[in-house]
Amino acid sequence: MSAAPAEMKEHAEANAKWLDAHYDPVANLYTFSPCIALADLQGDGESKLVVGDLGTGLCSMKLKVYRGTSLMSENTLLDLPTGLVSFHMDQHEPRTPAIAVASGPFIYVYKNLRPYFKFTLPSLEVNPLEQEVWSQAKEDMIDPMSLKEMLEGIRDKADIPLSVRSLKFLILDPKEMEAFVNLHKQQPIRRQTVITCISTLKKNMADEDAVSCLVIGTESKDVYILDPEAFTILSKMSLPSAPTLMDVTGQFDVEFRITVACRNGNIYVLRRESPKPKYCIELTSHPVGLVRVGKNVVVGCAQETLQGYTQKGKKLWTVYLPAPITAMGLMDHHSRGFQAVLVGLANSEVHLYRDKNLISTIKTPDVITSICFGRYGREEGTLIMTTKGGGLMVKILKRTAVFEDRDMAPGPPLAQSIRLNVPKKTKLYVDQTMRERENAVAMHRAFQMDLSRLRLAVARAYVKALESSLTPVSASLSDPLKMNAVVQGLGPSFKLTLNIQNTAVCRPVMNLAVSFLYDEALYSMRNAFFQIPLLVPGLNYPINTFVECLTDKGISDIIKVFVLREGKSAPLLTAHINMPVSEGLALN
């Protein structure tokens, strides 16, 4: 019952920040964050959504462009896209960006949504032994079986891996080998790598619409920077492992940084003029998302954590997430100067983190597979998400939305950081502690001596009290009793109530009597001696008696009550009752 209002509240809280602009659960759009981009393709001031659709598997890979809530155009792609970026190739007016789609070893460049250029990665060096074996096969000098044996030998020993053709050949059934060799032996052997990630890097200006180079990471553990107009390789850098995620900042001609998350679980930082990585961040698990916020790098890991690092690889913080990460993106609101990290989770939530603080949560109807924030249409703060089920969701950030910089996640409460109002230690206190420090030995001795004297004094007084049974609590183990007396009335007649209780665990007490000692000139009692019934343990026995005050002088005295045991002269308990002044007589 209590969960429902909380959920509603959360929902209302998310609603307070985001407008639901569009949701099409059957948009038939299957993609990942690298294959989604927002670009003003026609130069008309309206941003479009460009999506590299992975299709349903092997076919129907498409380049789709959305405008508003409708699909604007659709181009068929030849292969699965691995990344999609929009970039400005040249200085021509109008400034319309081009789209580069990376798939396999190629980059397809589209301008005005028309195919414009196809870039192919340079082919790799082929193993000379392999080349020779195939040339022998071409001249039919060896049969397929010996070809297979020789290729296997090369595969096991050689430094340079086999080409795709040889590898394909090796997995074939012996029956099919003949045909395969006949089909392919005429072509020269080529070894080709594939693109794993793609990004852009401004050439020499930092403007929004400046000319950008393409930066690509390949399966062959290389990073290439391509010239935007001629598509020649401007720079090549190599990494210890194959890159999977990439983030680029800076300008090619000035200084740049390429942060690359690699398949070996490390993050490398590449800089201008250094063919080898400058810094290395070793993660404890595989990176699944990489976002740069300002000068820090936020990495989503497969262990359901989000980690923050500085540019130089120093770890800043770790946040534990409730579910695995499915998508990550940067939320960069230029006009507000607001930057945060969007994290799509497998439990159908999108969390918004600023540094390590969770500042907002969006619930989504399905698991998010890609996420992108930016200008869409004419609206600057738009959040675009695609879901696992092929849906497209567009949310608009409200202009009134305010993100508080506090943590919504459970953890140390906010109150922990509030300073308590502890009174300041005075100078006097400091002086006294100084005195204590300087004269510690003397003070300790004085205290110990006083304490011994006090113990003696207390012991004397205590023994005296015990001997005369002055206490209202009996100390003897055989009759643990307790008594207290209450006087009621205004006078001259008073009611005395003695509350007697047996505090033993389970033994009753009997044969007890009560007697009173008082000044007979001042008071008179109806009976100053009587028996007490058997006392059951744990119960309170109120015993009432009446006292008459005889004086009219406004004087009062003490009445002593003794609890006695039959056959013993010393009382078990004594109580002193300070009688109040009798006002009944004095008033007359």
Add this chain to the structure above:
Amino acid sequence: MEVPMDPLFLAWSYFRRRKFQQCSEVCAKILEDTPYDQAAWSLKTRALTEMVYIDEVDVDQEGIAEMMLDESSIAQVARPGTSLRLPGTSHGGGPTPAVRPMTHSGRPMTGFVRPSTQSGRPGTMEQAIKTPRTAHTARPVTSASGRFVRLGTASMLTNPEGPFINLSRLNLAKYAQKPNLSKTLFEYIFHHENDVKNALDLAALATEHAQFKDWWWKVQLGKCYYRLGLHREAEKQFRSALNHQEFVDTYLYLAKVYQRLDQPITALNLFKQGLDYFPGEVTLLTGIARIHEEMNNIPSATEYYKDVLKQDNTHVEAIACIGSNHFYTDQPEIALRFYRRLLQMGVYNCQLYNNLGLCCFYAQQYDMTLSSFERALSLVASDEELADVWYNLGHVAVGIGELTLAYQCFKLALANNNDHAEAYNNLAVLELRKGRIEQAKAFLQTAASLAPHMYEPHFNLSTLSDTLGDLQSSYMAAQKSEDAFPEHVDTQQILKNLRQHFSVL
């Protein structure tokens, strides 16, 4: 040859040297010779009055009858901050009862015992009569009896041959015509004979004779009305007297009337008005501070006490109150300074050494702690004081981990004062540590019945019953604890747990 001094001059001289007994004897001798000597008669009345004179401004104790049979109260549930009767309405942000102990009335312990701090306002008639009515804590039936009776007994006991003036045979109308005699006669009737009705008659006649222009008679009329409980009439007289003559005493009397009418805000305004005429007047400032203190607004009370000290740096009440406030706000070293100042001023009693010992202990000046308590023990005047010293020694023993010593000290506190609820409570905790559950329970019940205003025994009983599995008693005790101290977090916690438990069952 010895020349005898003029007897009247001799009597006058005795009077000025405050040897009232000799003065009255000499006057009696003169009056034997010349029964109509007005000077001697007047001097004797003054001497007899001075013997029993108490300052009417300070002494005030609300009796049971005034409190329970109160006709002038308008709202039973006053708004917070406007009444003296709601002790719980703390708005000053002072320390909670967990830090600063409460008096019987549910007010934080003050640094200075006054009639009004001692007496609380019990909720019911039964509670009013039942509270342990010892000679020290008992509340008089009415303010007309009680202390005035006790103080007035001097007149009953010292004149065995009969009163000096037989009031019933006095022609009040005649004396009212003579201003030189009437004032002393009035004071004699009011203070010595404690006969308010005759005093009122005389004052009424005298003010008529003075054509309602003498402010002194109006003040006396007001005093009489106040004694008789006619507060509105008293207010009228004091107001009228103030119109004739601004006078500090009149302000104090009028403020007393307003406090009795439970109008502390009006009283405060009146004091401030008085301060406009008499800036820096100590008694007015003290009055303001006392009202703030009674309304649980400790911080502003402290501010006013500081103002008092600026005017009069030997004001014992102000020093003591500021000292105790510092002690309870975790600054015992400053409290120590204030108490030392009292010592330097010549206040030399058990309570002061007791406080000094506690301050030394909490300010970590261990070498002086126990010697102060020793001094306090040697200065003890009554069993109650002795019990308090033993109780505090018990606290010190608990602080240094000497539980056996603490046990003995608390027992001794109980031996000297059977109604020491705090000692019962602490003793119960010590018994519980020893594992004697039945004893602990009995002590806690006693403490709870002796001091229903304390939350500690209720809370301890509640936790004890809770661990024993007696949830019903635990719940009842926790509710009482909540009544005594609503903000106590642990009580709230235990209540919450119990409610949850009950609803689950």
